[in-house]
Amino acid sequence: MTLLVLAAVSVVLTLLGFFVSVPAFKRLTILGLSLGLLALFATWGRPEAFGPYQVDGVSRVFTLLALLGALWTVGLVRTRRFEFYLLVLYAATGMHLLASTKHLVLMLVALEALSLPLYALATWRRGAGLEAALKYFLLGALAAAFFLYGTALFYGATGSLLAGTPGEGPLYALAVGLLLVGLGFKVALAPFHFWTPDVYQGSPTPVVLFMATGVKAAAFAALLRVVAPASLEALPLLIALSVLLGNLAALSQKEAKRLLAYSSIAHAGYMALALYTGNAQALGFYLLTYVLATGLAFAVLSEVSPDQVPLESLKGLFHKDPLLGLGLFVAALSLLGLPPLAGFWGKYLVFTEAARAGQWGLLVLALLTSAVSAYYYLGLALAVFQKGEAMAAPRPLARSVAFLVALFLLLLGLFPGSLLPALAAG
Amino acid sequence: MSYLFASALLFALGVYGVLTRRTAILVFLSIELMLNAANLSLIGFARAHGLEGQVAALMVIAIAAAEVAVGLGLIVAIFRHRESTAVDDLSELRG
Numbered sequence: 001m002t003l004l005v006l007a008a009v010s011v012v013l014t015l016l017g018f019f020v021s022v023p024a025f026k027r028l029t030i031l032g033l034s035l036g037l038l039a040l041f042a043t044w045g046r047p048e049a050f051g052p053y054q055v056d057g058v059s060r061v062f063t064l065l066a067l068l069g070a071l072w073t074v075g076l077v078r079t080r081r082f083e084f085y086l087l088v089l090y091a092a093t094g095m096h097l098l099a100s101t102k103h104l105v106l107m108l109v110a111l112e113a114l115s116l117p118l119y120a121l122a123t124w125r126r127g128a129g130l131e132a133a134l135k136y137f138l139l140g141a142l143a144a145a146f147f148l149y150g151t152a153l154f155y156g157a158t159g160s161l162l163a164g165t166p167g168e169g170p171l172y173a174l175a176v177g178l179l180l181v182g183l184g185f186k187v188a189l190a191p192f193h194f195w196t197p198d199v200y201q202g203s204p205t206p207v208v209l210f211m212a213t214g215v216k217a218a219a220f221a222a223l224l225r226v227v228a229p230a231s232l233e234a235l236p237l238l239i240a241l242s243v244l245l246g247n248l249a250a251l252s253q254k255e256a257k258r259l260l261a262y263s264s265i266a267h268a269g270y271m272a273l274a275l276y277t278g279n280a281q282a283l284g285f286y287l288l289t290y291v292l293a294t295g296l297a298f299a300v301l302s303e304v305s306p307d308q309v310p311l312e313s314l315k316g317l318f319h320k321d322p323l324l325g326l327g328l329f330v331a332a333l334s335l336l337g338l339p340p341l342a343g344f345w346g347k348y349l350v351f352t353e354a355a356r357a358g359q360w361g362l363l364v365l366a367l368l369t370s371a372v373s374a375y376y377y378l379g380l381a382l383a384v385f386q387k388g389e390a391m392a393a394p395r396p397l398a399r400s401v402a403f404l405v406a407l408f409l410l411l412l413g414l415f416p417g418s419l420l421p422a423l424a425a426g
Numbered sequence: 427m428s429y430l431f432a433s434a435l436l437f438a439l440g441v442y443g444v445l446t447r448r449t450a451i452l453v454f455l456s457i458e459l460m461l462n463a464a465n466l467s468l469i470g471f472a473r474a475h476g477l478e479g480q481v482a483a484l485m486v487i488a489i490a491a492a493e494v495a496v497g498l499g500l501i502v503a504i505f506r507h508r509e510s511t512a513v514d515d516l517s518e519l520r521g
Contacts (some may be wrong), residue, residue, distance in 0.1 A: 050509070112489050116496045123503060129502050137500055138453055141493055142444060145460035148486060149437055150463045155479055156430075156471040251445045 001230075002039045003053060003061065003100070006093040007036060013089060017082045029085040033071050033092060034355065038064045038391065040064060052103035056426055059100035059405050061284040061423050062221035065291045066095035069213030072295055076302050076398060077206040083140060087117035088210065091309060095218035102163045104151040104179070110188070111147065114218060115140050125307070132202025139185065139195045141279035143278060147182025152174050157307040163222075164229040176230045180238075182227065186219035189272060190241035191264045197249075197323060200261035205309075208257060210299065212264050213291040220271060220283060228278030235275065236362055242269025247369040250376045256301055260294065267294075270366060274350045276357035281424045286346035288423070289412065293334040293343055296405045297380075300328040303394040303402075311380070315388025324394055325384040327402035333379035334409050342412035429470035436463035450501050454494075461490050481486040 009032035017025060040060055048055040074085055094113030100254060101107055102231040119140065122133035151161065153175035158167040163179075185192040200208050227235065246266030253259035267290055274283040301309045303324060310406065318325030334343035347370065354363045384390075433499025436459060465483045472479030505511050 027490060105485055107487060109485065116492060119496055119500060123500065126507060130500075130507055133500055134450060134504055134513070137497055138450065138457070141454065141457045142496065143458075144489075145440070145457050145464065145494070147465040148461060149467070151482070152433075152467040152479075155468060155475065155482070158474040161478055161482065412468075422519065 001043055001048060002036055002096055003093070004054065004078055005039045006032070006089070006096055007133075009033075010086070010089045010093055014162050022080055022082050025082040026383075029074050029089055030071065030364050032089060033067055033074065034046075036092070037064070037071075040067070043422050051098070051129070052106050053101050054099050054102065057424065058221055058224055058280045061280070061289070062099040062217045063096045065217035065284075065287055066090055066214040068218070069291060069295060070095075070386060072213070072299060072401075073244070075209040075401070076209065076299055077204070078306070079124070084121065091117040091121075091210070092214065095214050097216040098223035099354045103163045104154060104163055104226075107163070107222055107226075108144065108148055108151060110218075111144060111182070114215065115186075116146070117208070118215070121207045122199060123212070124204045124207060125202075128202040128308075129204070132199045135195050135250060136159075136199045136244050141264055143182045143185035143192065146178050146185075150178030150180075153178065156209050163226045164272055166229070172230075173232075176227065176232060177234055179226050179235065180232060183219050183223050184238060187216050187223065187268045188261075188265050188269075189238050190245045190265055190266045191238075193242070193245070193268075196265055197258050197261040200264075201255060201258045201280060201308060204306055205257065205298055206306075206331075209295055209298035209302065210343050212260070212379055216264070216268065216271075217287050217291060220287060222280060223275060224283065228275050228386055235272065236241075236359065239269045239272045239362055240365055242266060242272070243366055243369040247373045250373065253376070254311055255310055256314060256380065257298075259311070259380065260301075263373070263377075264294065264370065267281075267335070270347060270350055270370075273354040273359070273362065273366065276359060277353045279353050280347035281326065281420065282353050284423045285416075285420060286350050287332060287408070288419075289342040289346035292405055292409055292412075293331045296327055296331040296402060296409070297335070297404075299398065299402055300324050300331070303398050304390065304392050312388070313385055314380075314383045315386045317384040317388075317390040317392060318376075320390045321399070323393055323399045323403050324392055327406045328384050329381045330406040332377045334413070337370060337372035340410065342409045342414060342416065345401045345416040430467060433463045435468065436466065437465075438480075439505035448512055448514055450504070450513055453513065454497050454501070458490060458494070461486060 091114045098110035119137045122136050123129050157172040157175050158165040187195040193337050238332050243266050246262050250259050251260035334341040337343040337347040440456045440460035444453055447453050465486050468483045469478040
């Protein structure tokens with residue numbers, strides 16, 4: 001149902017794009033994405049299946065996050081070309097498909113359907129954008145090739161193209177390892193993270209918001225289906241590298257988007273902790289808090305400047321615009337995982353999963369690096385209160401959305417139990 | 427078994443090309459080589475497991491074509507911008 005709505009809206013809007021004005025097209029895109037959300041809610045709690053396309057609880061929660069990211073991106077961007085909105089819509093369709101299938105070939109199709117529009121979106125600004133896009137494209141195509149070879153070996157080892165089919169032997173281990181490389185690239189797990197800082201820094205901020213929220217949500221849904229049933233020996237190494245590299249490299253960053261890129265690598269490591277037990281509820285809740293907090297941070301940065309944002313230029317943001325300043329403050333603290341905010345419960349849930357799986361070494365490492373991350377998150381959060389000449393020309397709608405999301409992060413932190421059953425029912 | 431070795435060799439050649447070539451087009455060509463290596467093994471395995479692998483290979487060809495369209499467009503845009511497709515020239519973003 002959701003796929004039908006999203007695909008139909010994409011096709012119709014492709015044709016309409018040549019006839020309607022760009023502001024009207026933007027409203028139509030928002031309407032289309034909302035229709036997709038509506039279709040998602042209308043069937044909430046009832047599994048749907050059509051061949052290899054299967055909508056279950058995991059798929060619903062992760063699609064919801066991806067569509068929210070897409071809506072936010074469309075709302076934030078200022079552009080005079082309608083193709084931008086169309087590409088976001090196509091990518092959102094791909095994300096929904098990636099979250100809703102176990103079939104490996106269909107996953108590859110979905111992976112490309114969400115990546116190809118993003119490669120084009122990353123070039124939206126010429127210059128630094130082109131460099132970022134080429135790096136993203138070449139490494140992304142490489143990851144897709146690894147994923148495909150993993151698919152072929154998986155087919156050889158088990159005789160099935162459905163992820164989660166049990167198997168054994170070196171061929172099976174190699175196959176799942178290659179699939180992990182392909183998806184690990186999309187969620188920016190170290191050591192497949194090299195593109196992240198450059199692409200986040202060089203791409204337009206609304207696009208980065210989309211990459212950090214939608215792509216992560218969709219690819220983690222796929223990881224849940226591919227990796228969680230297979231119990232890989234390489235997974236602890238990936239998690240350890242991600243939380244170490246992400247947090248340590250973020251300490252020395254002077255540019256806000258680059259800093260958040262390294263933070264996203266670290267967060268991918270924390271999220272992967274939930275893959276041990278394959279608990280979709282814990283992972284879904286963590287992603288919800290992460291998507292809201294990192295989306296809020298990028299939304300504020302995009303109102304400060306669509307280009308690069310040195311930390312210096314954030315000083316004095318609170319005096320210039322209290323709502324935006326508070327938004328960034330709350331977002332950074334939630335990413336850090338400070339108790340009254342939602343990020344704390346996300347971290348608590350995935351760390352509990354790691355403990356249940358008996359991964360004590362990883363748990364200690366995650367806790368230690370989480371403490372290290374306080375340094376740069378607090379630096380980001382407190383910069384807005386310092387004296388300085390921040391520039392910001394926010395639109396009223398962007399300010400009220402930032403305020404609502406910040407409020408929601410606080411409420412979710414105070415009453416986390418109110419949303420968990422709904423996520424589980426999905 | 428021989429088709430498996432051939433496909434593994436092709437894949438390894440592709441990885442080698444990606445690591446050593448310094449031009450965006452040749453890097454991309456090496457990636458296409460890796461995709462075709464996977465196709466070869468899909469078809470090879472289909473001999474043992476049935477038609478599904480062959481159908482998958484057909485889908486992959488279509489995906490690869492879509493990737494070429496976007497990728498070459500990107501490379502052309504970069505060439506117009508800076509008259510070079512060498513990947514080493516792209517080093518503005520650092521930190």
